[in-house]
Every structure is written in structure tokens, then in C-alpha cells.
Amino acid sequence: MSQNWALSLYNILPGLRKRIAGSSGTAGRSWSEAVIESTIRVLGFSTIGFVLLIFIFLLREGLPMLWEVSPGNLFGTRWYPTFDSFGTLPLILGSAYVTVAAIIIALPLGVATAVFVREAAPGWAREVLKPLIEVLAGIPSVVLGFFGMHVLAPLVRNTLNAPTGLTAFTGAVLLAYMSLPTIISVAEDALDSVPKSYRDAALAMGATRWQTIWRVVVPAAGSGIAMAVMLGMGRAIGETMAVMMVTGNAARMPLSLGSLFMPVRTMTATVAAEMGEVASGSVHYHVLFGIGIILFILTFIINIVAASAIFKKRRKGGLR
């Protein structure tokens, strides 16, 4: 912050003084202000209400599946809703498989890019990189899915000579890029919060810049980078449109490494593809909401863990 704040304060003060002087009598003012302030308070609390409301409505529509479908069926390996087979296991594994594959691609890329931006990049490269990564975060997932269908999938099919390019791998690549903005920005914050004294000490001991980065700064930011990975996973597991458009949507158990180059079906894609066609109140409808509950709880856990770590750091004064 520059020394000029006093100057700019001086500039805005006359207006303020006039307003305070011109406002109506104290009694009227305090009354209307009380109304405004309590409105603000209520709206401030509303976010908690929304989270609760979301959970309540998911439970309301999803819980009936527990007594409508037997547990053996619900956690079975066959998802054929038209034949009353509601095995969610292939969908859960499908989501996990694609997410893990995406993170394996995104983690090294994301961390290296964050390190590059924070520690190694010349100024102009930083000026180019940061807005571009923000652009990536803003590209709608349907557009990426569309691109995946028309460009990436044929590429995958031709390079692998596979029968189809709509595979778990194609989805994982798209998801990796979609989670990169999250991973990069959280990892950057983590690198940023490493005290300058660590770097100075390492350099003073005669370490090269690379040794300082690789052996001191990155390990010191380790917990923050772990957070980046978690939040990236949260982003990847909830992604819907792009995944639905490029993974081929075959509900089969992805159990081997070879499944990477076969179609797979995720929880999100299942809900998005099937909810439009089911009658509300049917068993299928309840199970789709049940999948929503699973997604909600998964992302809830990820975010609680990440948030509590961030809050802890903030209280210690580590994060800026």
C-alpha cells in the first residue's frame, strides 16, 4: 500500500462530510440502519441455509432408494436401470478411475507450472501465463467437451488404432486441463506462503536457485500442494458435461490398466444423461438422486478438509 491513501481519503472526505451532515435526524437514521443491518445479517447467514437446503432436498428425493432397492442390487456391478439393475459400483469406480487418471496428468503439470510462475518465470511470461490460465478456467465445459469429441477423440483413436476415441483416457486428459487452474492457483498460494528466509538461507549456503526450489521451497509448500491436489480432485469428480461427451458412457467395471483406453461411465454423466428421461418419483429417479447424495458427500468431505487446513494457516498468519 502506498503512502497516498491519506491523499485519496482527503479527496473523498468532503462528499462524506456533506452526506453525514445532510442525512435526516438521528432517530430516523438509526431506525432505517437497523433494518439494513439486520437484512445484511440475515443474507449473510443465508449461505448456510442454502447448503442445508441442498442436502435436505437431495436426501428427500434420494433416500427412498434405500428401501426400494436391495443393498446387494445397489452396490452390485450391473447398471441396467431398464431391467431394475441399479448397481452403482461401475459408476463410482468409473468416476474414481477417470479422476485419478486426470490427477496423475495434472499434478506434475500443475505444480511445475505453479513453480515456474512463482520462482522461475521472467516477468513477461508471468503476464502471459496468468490471464491464459484464467481463460482456461472460464471456458465452459460443453465447449471443452465439444472440442474433445471432434478433435481429441479422433486423435486418440488414430494414435492408438482403437475402435473408438471416446475412452477414459480422453476424459482424463480433458479433466486434467479443467482442474489445472484450480491446482495451479492453490499451489501458487502455497509457494507464496513459504517464508523468504528459507530461500535466503538456502542461497546463502551456496545452493543454486534450482536446488533451493527443488529441495527447500517445494517441500516446504508440501501441505499446500497436497491441498491443491485435493481441490483439483474435487473439481474433476464433479465435472459433468465434458466427461459425458468424451468418455463413451459404457457402464462397465474399470478394473485394469487396459480400461484406460475403453469407454467408461461416471456418476455425473449418468445423472445428466438419464434424469431427463425418468418419471419423477420412480425408483430410477430416486437412485439418480442417491448418486447426487454420494457426489455431495464426497465433495463436502474434500472441501471441509481443504478449508480447515486453509483456515488453520490463515490463523497462524502463514497465508499472507
Added chain:
Amino acid sequence: MNRYWAQRIGFAVLTLSAIAVVVPILVVIGIILVQGASVVSWEFISCMPHEGMKAGGIFPAIVGTLLLTLGTALAAIPVGVAGTVYLSEYARDTWMTRAIRLAIVNLAGIPSIVYGLFGLGIFVLFLHMGTSILAGVLTLAIMTLPVIISTSEEALRAVPTEFRTVSASLGGTRWQGIRYIVLPQALPGIITGIILGLLRAAGETAPILFTVAAFYLPRLPRSPLDQVMALPYHLYVISTQVPGMPLDVQYGTALVLLILVLSMNIAATVLRSFFRRRRQW
């Protein structure tokens, strides 16, 4: 191996990773731009679709997306800004405040398709709004809130404490300090947050799948309880659900959506850097 060589190799790897992140972004935008540019004309963006969407324009989808974005703004801005003011100006560090922060982090992390389910459950069915603009707008607004709140809170916190102190020393009440000093000073940051939130709302498909979107509706909506076409959903429909759809129309639609979202993105970035430079404190 010489450690200076290790440094060179290390930095080269970092640079390559950054390139591997950036180049595909440019490739995506470039390909859509090149393939879509030939279709996008005044007719394409201003005409109704006909012949089962294979010919004509995408006007109703554009209008739909603009209406949804506008509606989301109307619903989300008051709540978002009030929430921000509460968190940064009124809230003390109690367990309740921490619960609000947790709630915001969680809202930001909930998958978009879960918002879609929620909107279907509460607005469409429970409150009997049906698949309508209103149901979609409310769903999108709740999804947008965390983005608006977390970005604007940063802007409010950046206003120096002295500003509030001086306002109080002149006899201003807390609300006057907020209304006439803090909010105007933080306005560019708040607007940036709002644009970033709306950008997300404009591009999302999953939350509107079951709450608003009309597959094919070649007319404009008449009331908030009408269904409407929307660009992202339209792109999804014509690229996966309609067999024999000409590829250039698909690319054209993708390009229009991309331009809409990117221009909001650029507006936010420019606004932020402009005011950051002009700010005197």
C-alpha cells in the same frame, strides 16, 4: 552431473510444463475460431433456427442465455454483496462465522450437476415452478454466490482500516462508512467478482439440464415461467443428440458461446488491472 546443468535441465522442464499447459488452451480457442468463423454471420446470431435446427440461426439460444445471465445477476448480486458486507464488515470471528465460511467453500465445491438435481427437486417440483427460466435462474444464482462472495470479500478487505476509522471519527455510523466509503472504494473488485460469477452461470449446462432448457423452441419466452433455449445446452444438444447436424453449425455455436464467455473474462481482467493501477492507496 554438474549442479548448474541440473539447474538448466530443471528450468527447462518447468518451462516445458508451462508450455504444455498454455499451448492446448490456444489450440482449443484457435480451432474453434477457425472452424466456426465461416458460419457466424449476422443471420446466424439473429435468426430463428429452422429445419430441425439444421438451418437458420441460434437467436433464441443467445437470448435465452442472456436472459438467464441477467436473471442470475438480479437474484445473486443483492444476496452476494450483502453476504460479503456481513462477512468483512460485521462478522466477528465466532464459530457461526466460521460455519458461514465453510458453507461458502462447500457451495463453491458442489458439482454443477448436483445443483441441477437440487433445482429440479426444490424449484421445479416442490415449488411447482416447472421447467422455467425462474427455476433455472434461482439454481444458477445459488451456484454463483460463492464466486461473488469470495472475490468481493477480497476487494472489501483491501480497503484500508483507516478509511473506516476516519469515517467514524467524523460522526458517521458504521453503515454510512460502509455505504459511502468502503463500498465505493471496493466497487471495481466487487464488479469483477460479479462478472466472474456470471461468466460461470452463462457457460454452465448441467444446472439447467432439468430446470430450464428447451430442446428446440423457435420462439422467444413470454414470461419467467416459460422454458427457453440456452447456448451451452444447445451446443450439447446439436453435438450429441441430433444426428446429421452440419459440423460448421456446431462449431459456429461453440464459437458464439466462447466469444460471449471470453469477452466477460477479458472485461473482468481489464477492469481489475485498470483499477489496481489507478488506485491511490
